[in-house]
Amino acid sequence: MTINLVMAATVGVLYGTGFTLLLSRSLMRVLIGVVVLGHGTNLLLQLAGGPPGRAPILGAVAPEEFTDALPQALALTAIVITFALTTFLLALGYRSFVLVGHDEVQDDVEDRRISRQKTPSAGLDDGDGDGDGEATP
Amino acid sequence: MTAPEDKPFEEWDRPRQGWMLSGDCRGHRQRTLLLEMTTRALFPTVLVFSLYLLLVGHYGPGGGFAAGLVAGLAFVLRYIAGGSDAAVRLRPPVLIGLGLTVALLTALAPTVVGAPVLATTKLALDVPLIGHVETQTSVFLDVGVYLLIVGVVLDLLRSLGAGIERDMREAGETPS
Amino acid sequence: MLALIAAHLVVAGLLPLVSARSTRAAFGVAAVLPAAALLWALAGAGPALAGGIDETTAWSPALGLELSFRLDALALAMIVLVSGIGAVILAYCIGYFRPAAPEATRSAAWLLAFAGAMLGLVLADDLLTLYVFWEITSIASFLLVGQGGERKEERRAAVQALFVTVFGGLAMLLGFVLLGEAAGTYRISEILADPPRGGAVTAALLLILLGAFTKSAQLPFHPWLPAAMVAPTPVSAYLHAASMVKAGVYLVARLSPAFADLAVWTVPVLVAGVATMLVGGWRALSATDLKRLLAFGTVSQLGFLMVLFGAGGRVAAMAGIAMLLAHGMFKATLFLIVGAVDHATGTRDVRELSGVGRALPGLAVAAALAAASMAGLPPLIGFVGKEAAFEAFLHGSVENWAVAAGLLLGSVLTVAYSARFLWGAFARKPGRDATSAHGLGPALTVPIWLCAVAGPVLGIATPIVDAEASSYAAALPGDPGYHLALWHGFGLPLLFSAVAVAGGLALHAARDRLAPAAGLSPLDAQRAYEKTLSGIARLAVGVTGRLQVGSLPSYLSTIMVMFVLLPGVAAVLAGAWPTSAPLYHDLIQVPLAIVVVISALAVTRTRRRFTAVLLVGVIGYGVGGLFIVDGAPDLALAQFLVETLSLVAFVFVLRRLPPHFTETRPSRRVRVPKAMLGAVAGFAVAVFALVLSAARSEPATTSAELARLTPEAGATNVISAILVDFRALDTVGEIGVLFVAAAGVASLVLATRYDRQRRAVPAEDGEGPPRQEEDVLG
Numbered sequence A: 001m002t003i004n005l006v007m008a009a010t011v012g013v014l015y016g017t018g019f020t021l022l023l024s025r026s027l028m029r030v031l032i033g034v035v036v037l038g039h040g041t042n043l044l045l046q047l048a049g050g051p052p053g054r055a056p057i058l059g060a061v062a063p064e065e066f067t068d069a070l071p072q073a074l075a076l077t078a079i080v081i082t083f084a085l086t087t088f089l090l091a092l093g094y095r096s097f098v099l100v101g102h103d104e105v106q107d108d109v110e111d112r113r114i115s116r117q118k119t120p121s122a123g124l125d126d127g128d129g130d131g132d133g134e135a136t137p
Numbered sequence B: 001m002t003a004p005e006d007k008p009f010e011e012w013d014r015p016r017q018g019w020m021l022s023g024d025c026r027g028h029r030q031r032t033l034l035l036e037m038t039t040r041a042l043f044p045t046v047l048v049f050s051l052y053l054l055l056v057g058h059y060g061p062g063g064g065f066a067a068g069l070v071a072g073l074a075f076v077l078r079y080i081a082g083g084s085d086a087a088v089r090l091r092p093p094v095l096i097g098l099g100l101t102v103a104l105l106t107a108l109a110p111t112v113v114g115a116p117v118l119a120t121t122k123l124a125l126d127v128p129l130i131g132h133v134e135t136q137t138s139v140f141l142d143v144g145v146y147l148l149i150v151g152v153v154l155d156l157l158r159s160l161g162a163g164i165e166r167d168m169r170e171a172g173e174t175p176s
Numbered sequence C: 001m002l003a004l005i006a007a008h009l010v011v012a013g014l015l016p017l018v019s020a021r022s023t024r025a026a027f028g029v030a031a032v033l034p035a036a037a038l039l040w041a042l043a044g045a046g047p048a049l050a051g052g053i054d055e056t057t058a059w060s061p062a063l064g065l066e067l068s069f070r071l072d073a074l075a076l077a078m079i080v081l082v083s084g085i086g087a088v089i090l091a092y093c094i095g096y097f098r099p100a101a102p103e104a105t106r107s108a109a110w111l112l113a114f115a116g117a118m119l120g121l122v123l124a125d126d127l128l129t130l131y132v133f134w135e136i137t138s139i140a141s142f143l144l145v146g147q148g149g150e151r152k153e154e155r156r157a158a159v160q161a162l163f164v165t166v167f168g169g170l171a172m173l174l175g176f177v178l179l180g181e182a183a184g185t186y187r188i189s190e191i192l193a194d195p196p197r198g199g200a201v202t203a204a205l206l207l208i209l210l211g212a213f214t215k216s217a218q219l220p221f222h223p224w225l226p227a228a229m230v231a232p233t234p235v236s237a238y239l240h241a242a243s244m245v246k247a248g249v250y251l252v253a254r255l256s257p258a259f260a261d262l263a264v265w266t267v268p269v270l271v272a273g274v275a276t277m278l279v280g281g282w283r284a285l286s287a288t289d290l291k292r293l294l295a296f297g298t299v300s301q302l303g304f305l306m307v308l309f310g311a312g313g314r315v316a317a318m319a320g321i322a323m324l325l326a327h328g329m330f331k332a333t334l335f336l337i338v339g340a341v342d343h344a345t346g347t348r349d350v351r352e353l354s355g356v357g358r359a360l361p362g363l364a365v366a367a368a369l370a371a372a373s374m375a376g377l378p379p380l381i382g383f384v385g386k387e388a389a390f391e392a393f394l395h396g397s398v399e400n401w402a403v404a405a406g407l408l409l410g411s412v413l414t415v416a417y418s419a420r421f422l423w424g425a426f427a428r429k430p431g432r433d434a435t436s437a438h439g440l441g442p443a444l445t446v447p448i449w450l451c452a453v454a455g456p457v458l459g460i461a462t463p464i465v466d467a468e469a470s471s472y473a474a475a476l477p478g479d480p481g482y483h484l485a486l487w488h489g490f491g492l493p494l495l496f497s498a499v500a501v502a503g504g505l506a507l508h509a510a511r512d513r514l515a516p517a518a519g520l521s522p523l524d525a526q527r528a529y530e531k532t533l534s535g536i537a538r539l540a541v542g543v544t545g546r547l548q549v550g551s552l553p554s555y556l557s558t559i560m561v562m563f564v565l566l567p568g569v570a571a572v573l574a575g576a577w578p579t580s581a582p583l584y585h586d587l588i589q590v591p592l593a594i595v596v597v598i599s600a601l602a603v604t605r606t607r608r609r610f611t612a613v614l615l616v617g618v619i620g621y622g623v624g625g626l627f628i629v630d631g632a633p634d635l636a637l638a639q640f641l642v643e644t645l646s647l648v649a650f651v652f653v654l655r656r657l658p659p660h661f662t663e664t665r666p667s668r669r670v671r672v673p674k675a676m677l678g679a680v681a682g683f684a685v686a687v688f689a690l691v692l693s694a695a696r697s698e699p700a701t702t703s704a705e706l707a708r709l710t711p712e713a714g715a716t717n718v719i720s721a722i723l724v725d726f727r728a729l730d731t732v733g734e735i736g737v738l739f740v741a742a743a744g745v746a747s748l749v750l751a752t753r754y755d756r757q758r759r760a761v762p763a764e765d766g767e768g769p770p771r772q773e774e775d776v777l778g
Helices: A005-022 A027-049 A067-102 A109-116 B033-056 B063-084 B092-113 B138-169 C002-021 C021-043 C047-052 C073-096 C102-123 C128-146 C152-183 C187-191 C199-215 C224-230 C235-240 C247-259 C264-283 C289-311 C312-344 C359-376 C381-393 C398-426 C442-452 C454-460 C462-473 C492-509 C511-519 C525-547 C552-574 C590-604 C610-631 C633-654 C668-694 C700-712 C718-726 C728-760 C763-778
Strands: B124-129 B131-136 C053-060 C065-071
Touching: A005 A027, A005 C590, A005 C610, A027 C235, A027 C610, A027 C633, A027 C668, A067 B138, A067 C633, A067 C700, A067 C718, A067 C728, A109 C525, B033 B063, B033 B138, B063 B138, B063 C633, B092 C728, B131 B138, B138 C633, B138 C718, B138 C728, C002 C021, C002 C102, C021 C047, C021 C073, C021 C102, C047 C073, C047 C462, C047 C718, C053 C359, C065 C102, C065 C128, C065 C552, C073 C102, C073 C235, C073 C247, C073 C312, C073 C442, C073 C462, C073 C763, C102 C128, C102 C235, C102 C247, C128 C152, C128 C187, C128 C199, C128 C224, C128 C235, C128 C247, C152 C187, C152 C199, C152 C224, C152 C525, C187 C247, C187 C454, C199 C247, C199 C264, C224 C235, C224 C289, C235 C289, C235 C312, C247 C289, C247 C312, C264 C289, C264 C398, C289 C312, C289 C381, C289 C398, C312 C359, C312 C381, C312 C398, C312 C454, C312 C462, C312 C728, C359 C381, C359 C398, C359 C442, C359 C454, C359 C492, C381 C398, C381 C454, C381 C462, C381 C492, C398 C492, C398 C511, C442 C454, C454 C462, C492 C511, C552 C668, C590 C610, C610 C633, C633 C718, C700 C718, C700 C763, C718 C728
Parallel strands: none
Antiparallel strands: B124 B131, C053 C065
16 A cells, blocks of 8 residues: 555545646636646656655665655656646647637637538548539449 | 956946846836845856756756756746846757757767667766766766756747747737 | 569659659660569579479568568469569550650659569568558559549549558458468468468458459449549559459469368359459440440459459369460550550540551551450460360359359350450441541550460460469369360360350340440449448548537546546456555645645636636645655655746746636536536546555565666666666657747747737738748747
């Protein structure tokens, strides 16, 4: 047993918060959701290594008292990647704000149009788009 | 370097960077003298500390990534104190490219002697004045990471910092 | 063998360099390699017929992948068609294409690449190798039929050919995998030596037959072949008469010795083959375009070949080899003649051509030779093949007699459309002036004669063909004393041949009454193909419309619901529940956890952006604190630094965004389910964490191992040793991600001002990109 109840609950709350924010329409909230999810994931990764121990640095203590180093290294990489993703999403949200005046995720109008459509808009075999799906013999 | 006698004495300690000149600063409302002076003292110190973190990484907490972030934060401090005028002369993309190149060369260099990619070996040198120095070739990978991270932070200052500021000026909004 | 195939492909890749100077020279260069391949194969004919020449190149031994090739009797027969006719047709191209025509440049390279792929296909002794070459030929066919894609019928025919053959090809791949797994090997020679049996093999054989039928244009997949006649005539002659369409027949011939005793193999082949032979022959009687007439003839003959090879008898297989060679020769000749007639008169419509035989007597003689071979007249190779075919089925069971009757009817039709071809191309039609025709140069006529004399030469040299055919058919059951020969004495086969010729000529005499009837056909496979395509397109629209609703929250909800339902339920049902989980390991974890949890809950409630960002910062620092407690100072250091920097980046952007979230506050009806879903998914993650960590029975061994290795990396910090040494590749990838992200941020932010400027001043449009680039690069 490596994870205690308090930590499991903390990870659960972080994930729940992240998921909830991810479902909202504001890009900034989505971004914050991603960051919170990142925190939850890094914590989970670290916790998977086992209960608290001493820092894995040789010399000071015996290696038996170390915490597992591998999850730590993976979590360190994950932190960096989360940072890169955060800045990129920030820039994306900013650009969306500059271009359309708000930072909301809107439904894809084209997809809505497709879902209302009954027949394909162009035949598969004629590239000029004049057909209505019924190939002319 | 001009001799001090060539200048009037009150010019001796005049800072070379324009952003620290009192007559050259931004609007007085945006200026915090305390932050500027602290930055002036902290900036080189933090950079030296980041170099320490870079080299100590093999033996304790630190490493290229943390060191690069610390150095980057020093530049962030300078940007906050001095505004976008306080940018360094080096182009951030060049720094990023440099870091990537160093890292990739370190990764590929072992193949020249027939070792697998990213293999490391011990490097022992007798440096005059300092004496015997032992290090690992993997320190060059850390240096690459360090340079790249500093470049990335500087690039963020250029785009998210100065870029957005310029957008605001052009849109007629005042930076708050 | 591999070198020879690779040489084809390499030279094909370099050929555009030659074409740029002279397309005639390009075809000349291209013809050399197939000719060399033919000579190589003929030089190795002795050992090939005696047992076969093997060549294997290991590619990835660990995965059991190898490139194995084998030259045996069947491969040799195919190489005569692929490389021999290929060389002749490439030489013909020199005279056929106008110099510097765009289709000439394209065709030269692709025809040679096709020749290489086809050579690989017939030599391959490995199912997967065969599949790869099989699909390359499909792609070459697509590109050669489609050409520039400027005309609608070119595009349509090319796409149809690709769809049908690749559909079959994929089915065949599935069959190959099933067969290979059942046999335990993908080597064809090993599968033939010890054929597997069982339910999986039955499915495999049906799938493989699907591939063979689509490639060889068997009923009901045949319409792509007549449609592909929009291609230049040499392409039709080579791909769609002599070689590529034979690939399906070849595959059946290759596998028949192992599987011809199974009804699942012989029944579909015989039924489809006979039906194809009859339908193709019948449709050929109404065609007015000479190329279409020949294409339906090819469909018919492919059906005939399928029957011969699929039946699994020794005599039938020998007849198959003879007919395979005969058909390649006479059909290539006839296509090349159509090309020449087209070249000389400008048309290939039987209703317009008249009196060409008088204008081009040499061509008419060559055509007569080829058509006679097609009709099965002595002393040509076609006659030898047809005699043997009748002989093979005129014995034994009722089924055999039924097949023989089908073949007789098919032969009658063959004679009829052979006569129709000669009449249509060369006869003088009453009430029509002679079509004006200019003379033809030797560049066109010499290749035609080369192919045309092959009919009588092979007919007289039947013993050579017999040696070849006997070697292939040796493994099959049947009368071992039978040999291919021009004269077997009077008997039923000769009677059948005579009936076929007489009946065919009678049909041709009645052509004016027959042609309209032949044009009618109640079941049109082309219509079926089009209906299928539009049905698939409609289905795709329906599925897309339902699945792709265009709303990000609904996609994410779907993913989360699935996450909770599938792995979540599995964890609860199958996972080992922790027996005694401690509440906490370290007392400091509790207050830190409380801070993190409260901040997280507050983030979902706040309406101000800045507050939300600050709360995220608190979460980050709290998690960093938990890292310290856990004994991970490196992690904590990175977490604190990254959190600070993220906060700065957030503040930079928040300077321009409105202080509150601008989205219209969703109604309770939307908000509550979203929060519920998030909460349930979060709970599922917590359950996962507990169940999975309870599954761990031993302490991690990696830690001790890594600690032991760290001094060798010249470090005392294990984390650092992992990052820059043990898993250094991860670090290199990670900085790559950072680099890409920084470049993306710079592009996104610094580009915005140009978007605005461009909207304001449309005249500046063209100057945008360079300045923007300069800005992004610093």
